[in-house]
Amino acid sequence: MIEIAVIGASWGGLNALTTVLSDLVCDELRATVVIAQHRSPESSQSVLPQLLGESSSAPVREASDKETIEPATIYLAPPDYHLLIEDGHFALATDARVQFARPSIDVLFETAAEVYGDRALGVILTGANADGAAGLRSIRERGGLTVVQDPATAERSAMPAAALAATPVDAVLPLDEIGPFLVRHCCGEPARVR
């Protein structure tokens, strides 16, 4: 059972995330979803969560330091901070950029991998750099599920391509199949009709 899905996105991420979140529709979202989207330090605190919230059926909010990680909630790394996963809560850091990025997808993924092991799922979406590749490998090495957007369907292919070069993955999917993949792993079983 997946308890946390971490998603990394960079250039083109807003469109890709909007698609994924609007496809993530189920009666009972069980997992926590955490997104690291590269954005400028000046970006307003409220706009991105609001935009993503409009396309999502679950609440979307920026994570605060030491905030308890709740299931069925979509969290976003705040601008100009690294977002780290600790046991049961988030932590933030203002340490130097990693791969030119803060928030760093690698930092989010590596810390999620260590805490959640095979209960973590990592998704790398569009982007023009190599962030997230090492993090996705960390998730894979700890038994978690790994998914990469098919570079051919990505607005920028470098980031998904770098992830595929770094690690074997469980699935390479076109953008419109990523939401349904998350539904299969992050939602409760729909009631069976006998």
Add this chain to the structure above:
Amino acid sequence: MATRERNETVGTPAQARDELERLEIQLLLEAIFRRYGFDFREYAPASLKRRLSRRIDAEKLTTVSGLQERVLHDPAAMERLLLDLSINVTAMFRDPTFYVAFREKVVPLLRTYPFTRIWNAGCSTGEEVYSLAMLLEEEGLYDTTRIYATDINEAVLEQARAGVFPLDKMREYTQNYIRAGGKRAFSEYYVAAYDAAQFDRRLIRNVVFAQHNLVSDRSFNEFNVIVCRNVMIYFDRSLQDHVHELFYESLPTFGVLALGHKESIAFSPHAESYEELDAQEKLYRKVR
């Protein structure tokens, strides 16, 4: 008869390495505390681990245990590690909107006092101290203000005193300064020399730089304002509670506490004692 207790590791080889590393980190922090008195045992583990990894790479070592051996036998290596663990990366006028709110909501309060004491706790290399000094100078308050800038690490205080910052940061800082409501030309505050910017010494004429350890030292004065932004994010919850206690004791009624954008006072034991001056900018005022 001796019994043998061992945590059986289940999981992948990478998880077995993680588990071993958690043990090594515990031992390292215990060793540093007992050998040097610096207590990092209640630091937030995830970022601490990343900082240790960077130091291990920089020392060309491969394990935490290797780092432990080196810092125990070589105080210079401990100095380098201390720098890694205590430097908080920040920028002048980081979060310009914070300084706008400070001008609008804190400055009017300060005008009602004949003299103001501000504590910049965990000042690191001083970017925030200089930013506050400029703001207060421009508001005509600096000559009745004393800023106490403290950090655990004497080496970063030395850098802060020197007031020399990389020239290539000035573009970013200038933009921040303008967006923060700066009233002059930012370049009036520094002189460029080679790849460095030397800031005006007059900016620190009312700054007292002092070593202070938020983990182990007591309150040392009463302050009208405490600025401690993005410092406690490196602490675990229990250490954060401890520091909140320290700040509570150091503020008079109506004293102001400024935290980072994503730090919430809601988790602190004194949450009920503060009211919001500006919720978005995490400016609080002690009311009881």
